[in-house]
Amino acid sequence: MSEALRLTDLSKSFAVGKRLFGPPKAMVHAVQPLNLTVTTGETLGIVGESGCGKSTLAKMLVGLLPPSTGQIEIEGAVLDNADPALFGKRIQYVFQDPISSLNPRKTIRQIMEVPLRRLHQMDKATRAARIHEIFAAVNLREEFLDRYPHEFSGGQAxxxxxxxxxxxxxxxxxxxxxxxxxxxxxxxQVLNLLADLKETFGLTYLFISHDLAVVEAVSDRIAVLYFGAIVEVGSAREIFANARHPYTALLAASAPEVGRPIVAPETAATELPDPLSPPLGCAFNERCGFATDRCRAEKPALTTDETGRAFACFNPLSKER
Ligand SMILES: Nc1ncnc2c1ncn2[C@@H]1O[C@H](COP(=O)(O)OP(=O)(O)O)[C@@H](O)[C@H]1O
Ligand SMILES: [Mg+2]
Structure with a gap:
């Protein structure tokens, strides 16, 4: 099976409190060096609380943010900004807020034509034919093409x-x-559409969400992100039912219903750690009932067990509970 994506030691830090002279006051490590591969045709879910680095990761993959360290390979080619068109033809980003992600001053036709012209140098007739084909695939009426983004509902947008x-x-x-x-x-409706399109066009998805039930329903495999690091990766069928990392178990316990986003239970430490003073050891140690001195001093690495499950924990939960 071929690889759609391979991420090697990929990380992103932001300088905060920039000063005119001298170094910035602090660095926020939004994504810690991570390694991940996505197989062609797979849907890999990425789940985690707000602020854990999901969008930062996503934006690096499409060249919207330059990584601080590491490498991104897309269908075997190393992503660089030398040829944006080459990568634009391979990987694209779909934004969370559909209406504000569309240019308000352009008609839908003008918006649709940009990638066709820029990435594929299509002439007018070819563009029209291609837009006709895509609109049919996503169940949109062609009369929409001459309207502006604000005229649409969220689902249409x-x-x-x-x-x-x-x-x-x-x-x-x-x-x-x-x-x-x-x-x-x-x-x-949109999730069903995405499933149909995947089938029709043989797509690979990286599906990011803070809604456990959604991610579980659409994904083949799921990576759980906490404080900028992957804490567990496993099959969608298994990972929540049989979590090895205590954080994955906490997520599973806190989102039992369909459509319910992650809510941390009322415990003493429910907040993500302070990005400006990250904990020395495991980032989850203050929220974890199983933390030991080692967890407070040393960061566990992501390691894969004999079943293919990967987790970053010194005291993983037992396999069958
Ligand atoms: N441009 C930026 N400058 C400084 N900090 C940022 C910037 N973008 C994101 N961050 C910080 O990086 C962390 C991860 O943010 P983000 O990737 O948006 O998380 P998520 O998408 O999971 O909610 C947060 O602590 C956020 O405040
Ligand atoms: Mg986000």
Whole structure:
């Protein structure tokens, strides 16, 4: 099986409190060096609380943010900014907020034409034919093409956002909370559409969400992100039912219902650690009932067990509970 994505030691830090002279006051490590591969045709879910680094990761993958360290390979080619068009044809980003991600001053036709012209140098007739084809695939009426983004509902706007990503003919879509801004009834329609499109066009998805039930329903595999680091990776069928990392177990326990986003239970330490003074050891140690001195002093590395489950924990939960 071929690889759609390979991330090696990929990290991103932001300088905060920049001064005119001298170094910045502090660095926020939004994404800690991480390693991950996504197989062609797979849907990899990325789940984690707000602020854990999901969007930062996603934006690096499409070249919207330069990484601080590491490497991104897309279908075997190392992502660099030398040829944005080359990567635009391979990987595209679908934004969380569908309406504000579309240029308000452009008609839908103008928005749809940009990738066709820029990435594929299509002439007018070819562009029209291609837009016709994509609009049929995402169940949008062609009369919408002459309207402006604000005239659409959230669900329609997200279909347009997806259509724009497909216009680039990218085979990999980075879906950053694609249904989080939509009503629950509309969420299901968009999720079904994404499933159909995946089948029709043979797409690979990286599906980001803070909604456990959504991620579980759409993914083949899931990576759990905490404080900028992957704490566990496993099959969607297994990972929550049989969590090895205590944080994964906490997520599973805190989101039992469909459509319910992650809410941390009322415990003493429910907040993410302070990004400006990150804990020395495991970032989860203050919220963890199993933490030992070692967890407070040393960061556990992500290691894969004999079943293929990967987790970063010195005291993992037992396999069958
Ligand atoms: N441009 C930026 N400058 C400084 N800090 C940032 C910037 N973008 C994101 N961050 C910080 O990085 C962390 C991860 O943010 P983000 O990737 O948006 O998380 P998520 O998408 O999971 O909610 C947060 O602590 C956030 O405040
Ligand atoms: Mg985000």
């Amino acid at each position: 997200q279909r347009i956002g997806i259509a724009r990503a497909l216009a680039a003919q990218a085979r990999i879509l980075i879906l950053d909370e694609p249904v989080s801004a939509l009503d629950v009834s509309v969420q299901a």
